[in-house]
Amino acid sequence: MTRFSLLDLVPVTEGGTVAGALANAADLAAHAEALGYNRYWVAEHHGMAGIASAATAVVIAHVAAATRTIRVGAGGIMLPNHAPLVIAEQFGTLEALFPGRIDLGFGRAPGSDQKVARAMRRTLETDPNAFPQDVLEVMSYFANDGRTGIQATPGAGANVPIWILGSSMFGAQLAAMLGLPYAFASHFAPDALDQALALYRRDFRPSAQLDKPYAMAGFNVFAADTDEEAQLLASSQQQAFVALRTGNPRQLPPPVPGYRDSLPPSHAQILDHVLSCSATGSPSTVARGLSDFVRRTGVDEVMVTSAIYDHQARKRSIAIAAEAMAELKLAA
Structure with missing residues (x-):
């Protein structure tokens, strides 16, 4: 579960x-x-x-x-x-x-x-x-x-409890060698996710803290009552990522309608890649995205994350994510 x-x-x-x-x-x-x-x-x-x-x-x-x-x-x-x-x-x-x-x-x-x-x-x-x-x-x-x-x-x-975090094979190797739980930063660095999880599970050595592998992975959730509203909410983090990757980190900006479509193709591609482990949309869209991610990775735990400008909208988003994960448990 x-x-x-x-x-x-x-x-x-x-x-x-x-x-x-x-x-x-x-x-x-x-x-x-x-x-x-x-x-x-x-x-x-x-x-x-x-x-x-x-x-x-x-x-x-x-x-x-x-x-x-x-x-x-x-x-x-x-x-x-x-x-x-x-x-x-x-x-x-x-x-x-x-x-x-x-x-x-x-x-x-x-x-x-x-x-x-x-x-x-x-x-x-x-x-x-x-x-x-x-x-x-x-x-x-x-x-x-x-x-x-x-x-x-x-x-x-x-x-x-001590965890090893990582976004490459190094952390997976260390966590496996020490018999510690492992968390992968797929919410912003998704490239090595599948390989790192496979290596961690294959090479895991039981320890005093943990007798079998325990893996967690990060996943962005931007959820709202409609897909359109969720896409608008996600634009704040999209702007922040682009600012960071171009050397101009900033405070979290308010959402901008149509932000991703306004980007040059090279920036849009980088953004889509960085945030590829994400679900953005209505409750049904988010439930589908979380289900696909859990099925693909087999992780023991999903670390939901996102930066949303409006605090109440953010609380609503994590409530929708919780409802989606509850549905996964019932279906398991």
């Missing part, structure tokens, strides 16, 4: 504020909890005017305090930006505050451009093999196995 969860980049809209984006995040998470979503994740990004989740652990605490049962976590923490001990302490603190509800997903991208990455890390001269070692170091702090010679406080003994 496929679970469904929600990824929120905490978008800052044009004309809006960071405070408003954070208030919307807490409200959206509570709404997702009421709808039966399994988990709510935020992702670490830096130096982007339209994303308010840079201080990821702080945002997780804010959202977890506004909810009661839904799992809340990072999808993900970009581990090369941080010392493993600091992350163990942060997420050990979160687990102490919200026991049994915290997830920790790791990615190896900077979550920014090279200029911002240098400002965070102070140097870009990093060991390419350090990411797996850093993951193991965080795991060691949680296990309190003495291998580091340091006891993380908080952190030692924390029950925080």
Whole structure:
């Protein structure tokens, strides 16, 4: 039975504020909890005017305090930006505050451009093999196995499930080798989805955390009462993607009628490819798109995501997605 969860980049809209984006995040998470979503994740990004989740652990605490049962976590923490001990302490603190509800997903991208990455890390001269070692170091702090010679406080003994995130074969190989759950970023990087899932399942080694493969994949949903309304809502994220890919990141803009059709063919093709793992439309259209995606990938969990300018329209969209996933469960 496929679970469904929600990824929120905490978008800052044009004309809006960071405070408003954070208030919307807490409200959206509570709404997702009421709808039966399994988990709510935020992702670490830096130096982007339209994303308010840079201080990821702080945002997780804010959202977890506004909810009661839904799992809340990072999808993900970009581990090369941080010392493993600091992350163990942060997420050990979160687990102490919200026991049994915290997830920790790791990615190896900077979550920014090279200029911002240098400002965070102070140097870009990093060991390419350090990411797996850093993951193991965080795991060691949680296990309190003495291998580091340091006891993380908080952190030692924390029950925080660790995930590996990725959009290439590297993450799939690492997750399989360590016996960890794997999340693929198909909502914006769909190319290697099928190959990565196949490799992960084939090479998975059972671990203390997980006895069999568990895979999740990102999927964009722009849902409304009609196909036309949904296509209009989707134009905000389309504009944001084009702005990002052309080196001009911006706050999330209001929707524009006919936006995709106004693009030059090269930009339209890039947009269609980047957002190929998406369903945009009415409840029936979205249900069909989600069903096809689950059937194609066989994932254990779908991570629904989308940036929609109007907060109430976004809440309606994730409600429609929840209804579609409920139908899939009944049909299973």
